Amino acid sequence: MAFAIAACSGGGAARKRDSEGRVLPTLAEQDPTGTLYAKSVSDAARGECDERTLDVLTCFSYRGHGYEGAQTALGQCLIATGDNTEGLDWIRRAADAGWPDAQKLLAQILLAGDVATRDGVEAAKWAKLYSRNPSLLSLGVQPDRNLALAFQGEITSEQNTEADRRVAAWVPRYWAPTSQVDQRVQRSCEVEGRRPPPARQDVPLITVPEVY
Structure with a gap:
């Protein structure tokens, strides 16, 4: 798993907006039902640690505090695939938190x-x-x-x-990333979240003349 270019977190003080001025969801908000997160952690628990699962768990783990479940699962997968040193590092980070x-x-x-x-x-x-x-x-x-x-x-x-x-x-100590993951890993946990509600159409008020 390479660490190189683009961060997995969707941080930044200024929130991005679309062409209509609506606030765009951050990466942490793009999986509202948690299905991708839960599936990846479950796969790791069953020992199903293919490249896709490792990428997704790495992406979530790099969001830091609040994703200790992914960090633990990533550690399990790394140990299962023979990378004991890095696997223990991830488990210890989650344990420290x-x-x-x-x-x-x-x-x-x-x-x-x-x-x-x-x-x-x-x-x-x-x-x-x-x-x-x-x-x-x-x-x-x-x-x-x-x-x-x-x-x-x-x-x-x-x-x-x-x-x-x-x-x-x-x-407790909460780990924060000091390096970045490459774009392939970053994209692995970017999923389509809830679409913003359509802009409200203002209905003109219809008045009835006073007849009395």
Whole structure:
């Protein structure tokens, strides 16, 4: 995936307008139903990580905060296709922002040590952050107990204490892109959004003469 020319975000302080002066939607507003986003994330969860899915997830991921689901899915796809280093970077960005799925996944990866150097303390930190994630708790969603069970007998009391110290010091960080994606990737998540409503036609007021 090349990083080169045009940014995926539709930012800029001044909003673009069409020939009739109507404000044009930004890229973030062009997928009002979220179907492309949801499909791409679902494809990644199933391991269907073709070039098209990678492009779409990259485009969404480069919108930054608010697209941590795409960043997590992109990380999964990159790892599935053999790019472990960049895949972990994307998962960590989403985890740093407080995305619970990314925190859980990062804990599992660091504990297993299959695609990253095993780090019991850091894995326990992310597992604890996941289990206490306010995004889950506020919705009444119970964290996956299997994650906690996976740590039984895997870390020492000293490591657990250090993990608690890191949890207490943790604050969310929101990743912002410092590079750009090329135009092919940029176009991959540009979809037609809602068309603006037609201009209102003013109906002339019809008056009836006073007959009394």
